[in-house]
Amino acid sequence: MTKRVAIVGIGTTGFRATTPDVSYRELTYEAATKAYVDAGIEPKDVDSFVSTAEDFFEGYSIADEYSPDQLGAVLKPIYTVPGDFIQSLASAYMMILSGIGDISVVQGLSKASNMLSLSEMTTFAMDPIYNRPLKESPHAVAGMEMARFMHESGATREQCAKVVVKNKRNALDNPLAGHGVLIDSDYVLNSEVISFPLTQMDISPHSDGAVVVVLAEEKTAKTLSDKPIWIRGIGWCSDTPGLETRNWGEAIYAQMAAEMSYKMAGIRHPRSEIDFAEINDEFSYKELQHLEAMRICRKKEAGPLTETGGTEITGEFPVNPSGGCLGVGNLYELNGGHKVLEVVRQLRGEAGKNQLKDITTGLAQGWRGVPTATGAVAILSN
Amino acid sequence: MEITEKDVAHTTSKLRFDDIKKGKVLSVKWEPKLNYAWDNGPALGRYLAELKNGRIIAKKCDKCHRTMLPPRMFCELCWRPTGRWVYVRDTGIVNTWVVSYVDWKAGRLNIEGGVRPFTPAIIEIDGTSKGMGILHLLDEVDPWKISRGMKVKAVWKPVKERIGAITDIKYFKPVK
Numbered sequence: 001m002t003k004r005v006a007i008v009g010i011g012t013t014g015f016r017a018t019t020p021d022v023s024y025r026e027l028t029y030e031a032a033t034k035a036y037v038d039a040g041i042e043p044k045d046v047d048s049f050v051s052t053a054e055d056f057f058e059g060y061s062i063a064d065e066y067s068p069d070q071l072g073a074v075l076k077p078i079y080t081v082p083g084d085f086i087q088s089l090a091s092a093y094m095m096i097l098s099g100i101g102d103i104s105v106v107q108g109l110s111k112a113s114n115m116l117s118l119s120e121m122t123t124f125a126m127d128p129i130y131n132r133p134l135k136e137s138p139h140a141v142a143g144m145e146m147a148r149f150m151h152e153s154g155a156t157r158e159q160c161a162k163v164v165v166k167n168k169r170n171a172l173d174n175p176l177a178g179h180g181v182l183i184d185s186d187y188v189l190n191s192e193v194i195s196f197p198l199t200q201m202d203i204s205p206h207s208d209g210a211v212v213v214v215l216a217e218e219k220t221a222k223t224l225s226d227k228p229i230w231i232r233g234i235g236w237c238s239d240t241p242g243l244e245t246r247n248w249g250e251a252i253y254a255q256m257a258a259e260m261s262y263k264m265a266g267i268r269h270p271r272s273e274i275d276f277a278e279i280n281d282e283f284s285y286k287e288l289q290h291l292e293a294m295r296i297c298r299k300k301e302a303g304p305l306t307e308t309g310g311t312e313i314t315g316e317f318p319v320n321p322s323g324g325c326l327g328v329g330n331l332y333e334l335n336g337g338h339k340v341l342e343v344v345r346q347l348r349g350e351a352g353k354n355q356l357k358d359i360t361t362g363l364a365q366g367w368r369g370v371p372t373a374t375g376a377v378a379i380l381s382n
Numbered sequence: 383m384e385i386t387e388k389d390v391a392h393t394t395s396k397l398r399f400d401d402i403k404k405g406k407v408l409s410v411k412w413e414p415k416l417n418y419a420w421d422n423g424p425a426l427g428r429y430l431a432e433l434k435n436g437r438i439i440a441k442k443c444d445k446c447h448r449t450m451l452p453p454r455m456f457c458e459l460c461w462r463p464t465g466r467w468v469y470v471r472d473t474g475i476v477n478t479w480v481v482s483y484v485d486w487k488a489g490r491l492n493i494e495g496g497v498r499p500f501t502p503a504i505i506e507i508d509g510t511s512k513g514m515g516i517l518h519l520l521d522e523v524d525p526w527k528i529s530r531g532m533k534v535k536a537v538w539k540p541v542k543e544r545i546g547a548i549t550d551i552k553y554f555k556p557v558k
Contacts, residue, residue, distance in 0.1 A: 023423030029456050043461050059418040069458035116417035124414045132412060 005096045006221035006228035007380070009039025009214030010344050014176040015207040015328050018113040024058070024210075028070040028109055031210035035105070036072070039214040040224050043072025046214075047101020051080045052088040052108040052333045056121050059114070071107050071212070083236075084366035085211065085337030086376035090234045092215050102217040108337035112206035112330065126371055131243060139203065141370045143195025145248050146285040150197065152249035153292060155303035157197050160284040161188035162306050164201050167281060167320050170313060171327025173353035178207050178329050188284075202284040207329020211337035213344075227348045232361070232379045233267065235260025239373030246373050251286075251293040253375040254365065258294035261363075265379040270295050271317065274379070275359040276346065278339035280367035281324040287311075290365060291319065294377065313354055321346065321354045336366020336376055347382040385411050425453045428467070434546040436538050440510050442466045448511040470509030472536035473557065477515065479503035481525045499525045505534060505554055518548070522555035533557050 011034030013019075013027050022030075036042060051067035060066055064080035067073065077100070081088040085108035092104040115121060122138035149155065162185055171180030183201070191201040221228040237256035239246050246252075258270070267273045277296060281287035288302035296317065297305055305311060311319035322328060322342035331338055343362035345351045361381045368374045387399040389411075402409045422430060425441060429452050432439040441453035444465040448457070451470065456463050482500040483493055491497045501523075506515040520528060522537070534554040544550040 020421050021423070023421050023426060025425075026423045026455055056414075056416065059416065059420065069454075070456070072458070072461045074458050111421070114418050114420050116419055117415045120415040124412070128410055128412055129408070133410065 003097055004218040004221075004230060005093050005215055006218065006225065006230045007213055007340075007344050008216045008221050008225040008228055009035040009037075009041065009212075010341055011035030011038055011212045012176060012341055013209050014178075015110075015209035015331065015338065016178040017205065017207055017329065019111070019208040020113075024066075024109055024111050025070045027111070027208070027210040028107055028212065031212040032071050032105075032107065035212035035214050039216070041103065041214065043076075046072070046076065046103050046105050048092070048095045048104045049073040049076060049078040050088040050092045050095075050104065050106050051078065052083065052085050052106070052337070053080050054082045054333050056124065057115060057332055058111070067107065071105065073105075083333065083374065084368050084376050085334055086234070086340065086364065086366040086378050087236050087336075089213065089215075089231075089336070089340060089378060090236055090376065093231055093234055096215060096217050102220045104215045106213045106215070106337070107210070108331075108334035109210045110206070110331035110334040111208050112332055113208050118206070122370060126243070127241070137195065138370045139195045139198060141243065142203075142283050143198040145289075146198050146202075146283065148248035149250075149285050149289045153288065153303065154300045155285065155288050157189060158185055159288065159303035159307050160197075160202060161185040163281060163284040163287045164188045164326050166306070166312060167287075167324040167326040169327075170321055170354060171323025174323050174328070175352065177323040177327050179205050180323055180327050198283065204282045204325035204330035207331055209329075209331060209334065209338070211334060211341050213337070213340060227382065229344045229347050230381050232381050233261035233263070233265030234376070234378045235262075235264070236376035237374070241371075241373065243371060251289045251367075251373075251375070253373045254290045254293040254367065254377070255295075257375045257377045258363075258365070261377040261379050267379065270363070271297070274361050274363050276318040276321060276343075276356055277363040277365065278320055278322055278324070278342045279363070279365040280335060280339070280375070281320055281326050282330050282335065282367065282369055284326065286367065287319060287324065290367070294363070294365065296363075313356065318356055321351065321356060330369070332369065335369070336364065339364035339366060340378060340380070343378075343380050347380060385409050423455065425455045429453050430546040430548075432469075433548065433550040434544045436472075436541070436544070436550075438470050438472055438507060438516075438536075440468050440470045440507075440514070442468055449509060449514065451507055451510045451514045451516065468509070470507050472507075472538075472551075474505040474507040474515055474534060474554070476520070476528060476530060476532045476534060477504040477506050477513075478530070479520060479528050481528075501525050501528060503528070503534075503554070516548075516551075518551060519553040520555070521553035
C-alpha cells in the first residue's frame with residue numbers, strides 16, 4: 001500500500017504589497033520558524049527540502065543557491081523547483097513516498113515589490129523569434145484568453161466582476177490578506193481598461209510574502225500533529241507553450257492536473273466530493289475558467305453560479321474564501337503555496353472569520369500565470 | 383536593436399557578420415530589462431550603513447559564538463536569532479586570491495600594455511570568526527607578491543564619496 005503523507009506544519013509571514021523592512025532571507029526565516037514550531041520540529045529533523053524560485057523573479061541567476069540558510073537547510077539535501085509551489089509540494093511528497101526520509105519541507109517566496117520591470121520580465125517569457133518582436137503586453141495575452149473564454153462559456157464581464165467583488169470582500173476578513181476592499185461590480189466594470197475585456201480591477205495586484213510547509217509520513221505525522229492534513233491527490237500538467245496553438249478557451253492544463261489528482265484521491269464527482277476550493281484567480285475570469293476546467297462546474301455554469309452567490313463563503317461551493325489572488329495578491333511562484341496554506345487553515349478550523357463549516361476535503365490549485373499554460377492541483381483532507 | 387560585428391566576432395557560430403548585415407539571415411537581439419530594488423533587511427542594511435561610516439560591523443551568535451560577517455539576523459547553523467552587533471577591524475588576512483588576466487565579462491585585460499592584473503581575494507577580517515570575512519580586491523601590491531596569510535587593511539573612499547555599498551572600500555592593501 002502506498003504510504004500516506006500529511007501536512008503537519010504551516011508557516012507564513014502573511015501577504016502585503018510591500019515589505020521594505022525585510023529581505024527575502026528574513027521573510028523565509030519567519031515563515032520557516034513558524035512552520036517548524038507548528039510541526040514541533042527543528043530543521044535538523046528534516047530529511048529533505050524543496051524551495052521554489054524563478055531566477056528572473058529573484059534577480060539572481062541560479063537563485064537555488066540562495067535557498068538553504070533561511071530554511072535551516074545548510075548542508076542538507078535541497079533543490080529548487082522553478083515552477084508553482086504545488087509542483088514543489090509534489091516533489092517533496094514524492095521524496096517521502098520514495099523513502100528518502102519521513103519529513104520534507106517546501107518553501108516559496110514572493111518579493112514581487114522588488115521587481116521594478118515586471119512587465120518586461122513577463123514579456124521576456126514569450127518566444128523571441130515570432131512573439132516578442134510584436135511587443136505584446138503580458139496583459140494582452142490575458143485579455144485574449146478572457147475574450148475566448150467568455151465566447152465559449154457565455155460568461156459575462158459582470159460575472160467576472162462578481163469574482164473580484166467576492167474575493168476582495170473575503171480578503172477583508174482574512175488578516176493575512178493585503179488587498180481586501182469593499183467594492184461593487186460597477187466599480188470593477190468602470191475601472192481603467194487594460195486589454196479589453198480586461199480592466200485594471202480584473203487583475204490581481206502583486207504581494208510579497210513567504211510560505212513554508214512541513215510534510216511527514218503517516219506514522220511520524222500522527223506523532224507530530226493532532227490535526228494532520230492528508231495529501232490525498234496531487235497532479236500537475238503543462239500545455240504547449242505556443243500561443244498560436246494552445247487551447248485558449250478551456251485551460252486544459254488545469255483540467256489534466258485536476259484529473260490526475262482526482263484519480264489519485266479516488267474522486268469521481270469533484271463537486272460533491274470536495275467541499276471548497278482555493279484556486280488561481282490571478283485574473284477574474286481565471287476563477288470561472290478553472291472551475292469549469294476542473295469539473296467543479298459544468299461548462300457554462302461557473303458564471304451563473306458565481307452570479308447567484310454559489311461560490312460565496314455562504315454558498316453551496318465556496319471558492320477562494322481567503323480572498324484569492326485578487327484579495328491577497330499575486331504571489332507568482334508562491335501562488336499555489338498560498339492556496340495550500342489557506343486550504344490547510346480551513347481544514348484545521350483555523351480560518352477565523354472566514355471559517356467554513358462541516359468541511360473535510362479542499363482543493364488547492366496553482367497556475368504559473370501569463371504567458372504559461374502550467375498548473376498544479378492538490379487535494380487535501382482532514 | 384542592432385547586432386554588431388563585435389557580437390558575432392567571438393562566437394562559435396558559422397555565421398559571418400556580413401550574413402546578418404545583408405539580411406541573409408533573420409537576426410533578433412533582445413536586451414532584457416531586469417530592474418530590481420532589493421530590500422536589504424536589517425542585517426545587510428546596517429552593514430551597508432556602517433560601511434558609509436567607514437566601519438565594518440558583524441553580528442554574533444550567542445549559541446555557537448561565531449562573530450559573523452556579513453552580519454545576519456539568524457544563525458543558519460544554530461537556527462536561532464543572532465545577538466549582539468559588534469564592530470570588527472578593517473584589517474585582516476588573505477585566505478585565497480587570484481591573479482586574473484580577464485575582467486568579469488571574461489574580456490582579456492591588456493596586461494602586455496601595462497594593465498595591472500585583477501586581484502580579487504577572500505579576506506578574513508580581524509575580529510570575526512575563522513573563515514568569515516569579505517570578498518574584495520587587493521591593490522597597492524605586486525600581484526605576484528601576494529601571499530596566503532598576508533596582512534591587509536581596507537583603503538576607504540573619501541567620506542563624501544561613500545554611498546553605503548561594498549565599494550565604499552576601494553580595495554585592501556598590505557600592511558606590516
